[in-house]
Amino acid sequence: xKLANFKSLLWGLPVIVILSxxxxxxxxxxxxxxxxxxxxxxxxxxxxxDEFYGFMSxxxxxxxxxxxIPSGRHxxxxxxxxxxxxxxxxxxxxxxxxxxxxxxxxxxxxxHHPELSxxxxxxxxxxxxxxxxxxxxxxxxxxxxxxxxxxxxxPNSAGNHASSFVTPNTxxxxxxTRFSIPMDDxxxxxxxxxxxxxxxxxxxxxxxxxxxxxxxxxxxxQILVPGFDYDLSHAGKxxxxxxxxxxxxxxxxxxxxxxxxxxxxxxxxxxxxxxxxAAEYAAAGEGRMVEGEHYRNYVDHDTHTAKSELxxxxxVLDPRELEGLIxxxxxxxxxxxxxxxxxxxxxxxxxxxxxxIPVHSFEKMIQAIENEEFEGEIDGIPVLNYDAxxxxxxxxxxxxxxxxxxxDRGNAYTTAFISSExxxxxxxxxxxxxxxxxxxxxxxxxxxxGDSQKPWGKYLVALNKITKDRYLxxxxxxxxSAQLIDISGEKMKLLxxxxxxxxxxxxxxxxxxxxxxxxTQFYKLEENNHPDAVKGEDxxxxxxxxxxxxxYMSTIRTHFAxxxxxxxxxxxxxxxxxxxxxxDWDIPHGFAxxxxxxxxxxxxxxxxxTIVWEPKKVGVIPFYCTDFCSALHQEMQGYIRVSPEGSDVxxxxxxxx
Amino acid sequence: MKTKHRITMAIAALLLIAxxxxxxxxxxxxxxxxxxxxxxxxxxxxxEGKQPQDLQNINGLNHYIGMKKIEPDxxxxxxxxxxxxxxxxxxxxVVAIWGNKKWxxxxxxxxxxxxxxxxxxxxxxxxxYGHNLNPNAAIKVPGMTYQPPLIGSKALLNFxxxxxxxxxxxxxxxSMVLAGLVWWRERVEGKDEKNS
Numbered sequence: 001x002k003l004a005n006f007k008s009l010l011w012g013l014p015v016i017v018i019l020s021x022x023x024x025x026x027x028x029x030x031x032x033x034x035x036x037x038x039x040x041x042x043x044x045x046x047x048x049x050d051e052f053y054g055f056m057s058x059x060x061x062x063x064x065x066x067x068x069i070p071s072g073r074h075x076x077x078x079x080x081x082x083x084x085x086x087x088x089x090x091x092x093x094x095x096x097x098x099x100x101x102x103x104x105x106x107x108x109x110x111x112h113h114p115e116l117s118x119x120x121x122x123x124x125x126x127x128x129x130x131x132x133x134x135x136x137x138x139x140x141x142x143x144x145x146x147x148x149x150x151x152x153x154x155p156n157s158a159g160n161h162a163s164s165f166v167t168p169n170t171x172x173x174x175x176x177t178r179f180s181i182p183m184d185d186x187x188x189x190x191x192x193x194x195x196x197x198x199x200x201x202x203x204x205x206x207x208x209x210x211x212x213x214x215x216x217x218x219x220x221x222q223i224l225v226p227g228f229d230y231d232l233s234h235a236g237k238x239x240x241x242x243x244x245x246x247x248x249x250x251x252x253x254x255x256x257x258x259x260x261x262x263x264x265x266x267x268x269x270x271x272x273x274x275x276x277x278a279a280e281y282a283a284a285g286e287g288r289m290v291e292g293e294h295y296r297n298y299v300d301h302d303t304h305t306a307k308s309e310l311x312x313x314x315x316v317l318d319p320r321e322l323e324g325l326i327x328x329x330x331x332x333x334x335x336x337x338x339x340x341x342x343x344x345x346x347x348x349x350x351x352x353x354x355x356x357i358p359v360h361s362f363e364k365m366i367q368a369i370e371n372e373e374f375e376g377e378i379d380g381i382p383v384l385n386y387d388a389x390x391x392x393x394x395x396x397x398x399x400x401x402x403x404x405x406x407x408d409r410g411n412a413y414t415t416a417f418i419s420s421e422x423x424x425x426x427x428x429x430x431x432x433x434x435x436x437x438x439x440x441x442x443x444x445x446x447x448x449x450g451d452s453q454k455p456w457g458k459y460l461v462a463l464n465k466i467t468k469d470r471y472l473x474x475x476x477x478x479x480x481s482a483q484l485i486d487i488s489g490e491k492m493k494l495l496x497x498x499x500x501x502x503x504x505x506x507x508x509x510x511x512x513x514x515x516x517x518x519x520t521q522f523y524k525l526e527e528n529n530h531p532d533a534v535k536g537e538d539x540x541x542x543x544x545x546x547x548x549x550x551x552y553m554s555t556i557r558t559h560f561a562x563x564x565x566x567x568x569x570x571x572x573x574x575x576x577x578x579x580x581x582x583x584d585w586d587i588p589h590g591f592a593x594x595x596x597x598x599x600x601x602x603x604x605x606x607x608x609x610t611i612v613w614e615p616k617k618v619g620v621i622p623f624y625c626t627d628f629c630s631a632l633h634q635e636m637q638g639y640i641r642v643s644p645e646g647s648d649v650x651x652x653x654x655x656x657x
Numbered sequence: 658m659k660t661k662h663r664i665t666m667a668i669a670a671l672l673l674i675a676x677x678x679x680x681x682x683x684x685x686x687x688x689x690x691x692x693x694x695x696x697x698x699x700x701x702x703x704x705e706g707k708q709p710q711d712l713q714n715i716n717g718l719n720h721y722i723g724m725k726k727i728e729p730d731x732x733x734x735x736x737x738x739x740x741x742x743x744x745x746x747x748x749x750x751v752v753a754i755w756g757n758k759k760w761x762x763x764x765x766x767x768x769x770x771x772x773x774x775x776x777x778x779x780x781x782x783x784x785x786y787g788h789n790l791n792p793n794a795a796i797k798v799p800g801m802t803y804q805p806p807l808i809g810s811k812a813l814l815n816f817x818x819x820x821x822x823x824x825x826x827x828x829x830x831x832s833m834v835l836a837g838l839v840w841w842r843e844r845v846e847g848k849d850e851k852n853s
Contacts, residue, residue, distance in 0.1 A: 522710070556717060557717055558721075558795075582714075582717070583709075583710030583713050583714065584710065584714045584717075585693075630721075631721065631795075631796070632721070632795055
């Protein structure tokens with residue numbers, strides 16, 4: 001009897017073995033992609049180019065990183081909101097104005113959501129915009145030079161998370177305040193009030209930045225909204241063109257321990273903004289101008305120099321006074337991402353605490369507005385009936401759905417943060433079709449063109465927040481991982497993963513053919529109208545002006561002119577104005593001085609850059625080129641003699657005999 | 658001379674106008690770090706980079722090995738060439754009007770002599786640039802000179818220099834062929850008329 005029992009137990013053993021093999025087998029699903037087929041799909045042979053440029057925000061690095069897709073090769077990092085000592089962005093006199101704000105010079109910011117400019121709802125490769133959260137700013141980057149051309153500060157905002165999202169013809173870039181703050185009725189100035197009086201005083205703003213044909217940005221209007229936290233946004237397209245959608249959380253208006261107190265309501269809201277109507281109101285002079293000092297910093301291409309312009313006022317529209325500006329779409333539960341599908345009919349929300357993905361129908365939303373199917377009103381903003389606007393709910397979408405992008409075949413792909421997976425579902429039927437594990441905790445995801453009217457729909461990149469065990473470890477800090485997934489077939493397939501710089505929040509990608517032909521290879525010397533430029537070695541010189549010494553220097557392979565300078569004294573303020581005379585691609589010259597309390601310079605061919613040095617010690621100080629430029633790069637050096645304060649050494653300089 | 662031959666002769670002379678607009682010779686330099694190529698186009702009145710910045714870059718590269726700067730303004734030949742071509746055009750037209758077979762040949766021989774003289778001069782100029790090196794040059798390779806080939810290609814350190822006639826040259830060649838044709842047809846048709 002006992003033996004028989006034991007025997008029947010033995011029968012169970014193979015089951016346990018198989019089960020344990022399966023369980024061990026699960027993690028190795030990450031190996032499934034590592035086969036020859038996947039390798040072939042991401043292999044870009046030496047000398048060949050990637051199919052797409054991928055732009056990934058640098059997160060807390062404040063920059064924008066450029067990757068090749070599908071290879072995952074890191075191509076470049078564009079400095080945007082943070083100083084970059086490598087090329088003196090934010091250190092040189094020409095670039096310092098880019099980081100001016102009403103808080104003074106702000107040398108760091110966290111970059112979040114890049115978005116490519118669009119024409120007719122399709123990325124066009126002219127510019128890419130990116131927002132900063134901490135000191136609310138939006139930047140425009142020129143894709144012919146991969147440099148930041150303009151940065152505008154957002155007034156009356158306390159954290160700029162819901163940007164930078166563009167309308168289908170780049171008419172506007174939208175932005176919204178993440179943190180509401182107390183604002184006085186008169187001028188929206190931040191007030192000195194008890195934080196406990198949140199619900200009485202705190203307000204938010206949604207901002208619309210007008211973009212000119214030349215890219216010039218200006219805040220056209222802001223819309224005053226209830227004191228919630230505004231999170232993400234996307235513009236409508238096709239039938240919903242003219243509308244923008246912003247998610248909000250904390251409709252509870254909590255001000256402490258938000259993880260509990262802002263997670264109570266069953267539904268928060270998506271704010272549907274009729275921006276076309278708002279633009280008409282603004283053009284007609286509706287609303288009012290309020291104090292709203294903010295900086296617009298831009299590169300003057302004539303002089304290659306950034307300039308700052310202080311704008312003092314901003315137009316504010318109040319939905320309590322102007323009808324039809326905003327409607328609230330109730331959305332479960334603390335929605336994070338809001339994504340509009342390529343047809344422009346569906347508005348998908350990622351309810352991060354929700355167990356379903358709600359999909360709103362734009363058509364039903366318009367009907368509900370016409371039929372006045374309102375559940376209520378908040379601060380003059382009608383709240384639409386949830387059931388009246390709902391297209392459907394995606395059941396069992398994974399835990400913590402955050403963001404959705406789309407392919408060109410009617411499918412949606414949503415990241416599930418908590419269950420670490422990407423879920424593919426059908427937009428019409430809202431049925432889940434496929435799911436794939438990610439490693440680990442994906443935030444945003446990106447499909448080339450996947451938030452536009454033309455998804456290229458071949459690849460998907462998951463931007464994961466946790467990287468442990470994916471690569472050779474690098475101590476406590478690990479760069480976040482991006483995972484490239486093939487979405488061309490029925491089933492999603494993991495092809496490649498690669499570490500990224502900083503913590504990429506969102507990303508965009510565009511076919512390389514739309515960007516590559518427009519590349520600037522060098523700046524034409526004859527078009528360099530920098531006031532301190534030298535056009536040839538015969539123009540180089542050193543001039544003293546009181547305690548300022550201006551050195552007008554040139555660089556060319558493989559020497560500086562002048563390379564011997566005397567007559568500088570301790571206590572002087574020395575300006576090195578250096579022009580790179582090269583007219584050849586990929587020949588920048590560097591410049592560094594021993595002990596300088598600043599960065600190096602990296603000067604592009606045909607460009608002039610200025611850096612300030614205040615010598616504190618007597619002696620002969622070397623300077624040299626830092627960018628290996630030619631066979632005689634090591635010889636590219638010079639000396640500057642520093643004499644004691646008050647000495648009578650005259651200014652002298654020269655190169656050669 | 659027959660009218661059609663006078664017209665052809667006039668065309669032969671007028672073809673030379675193209676030399677004021679088109680380069681007559683080109684030197685291309687190929688090197689691994691210049692996958693897009695770099696080079697010079699030689700006109701009768703100037704020397705230009707194939708891209709506007711090429712001349713500066715070639716001068717920059719040449720200074721390592723001690724070659725002189727190519728400065729079109731200081732090259733005497735580029736001043737003489739335009740009037741010489743103008744002289745050929747005018748005399749060619751005069752020959753066409755005058756209509757003398759012998760003078761067609763005289764003009765052609767003069768043209769060819771000038772062309773040969775031009776090529777010889779070009780060779781000497783290349784010789785001077787390639788051999789007359791700055792003794793203080795950074796890179797000195799024993800026995801190495803840097804004269805580009807008159808026609809064809811030649812390896813010069815990391816560069817392969819390719820020297821070939823450019824479009825202007827072929828206009829000049831066409832002009833010679835037409836003049837030669839005029840002289841020959843006149844001769845043949847003249848004999849035919851005598852024989853008949």
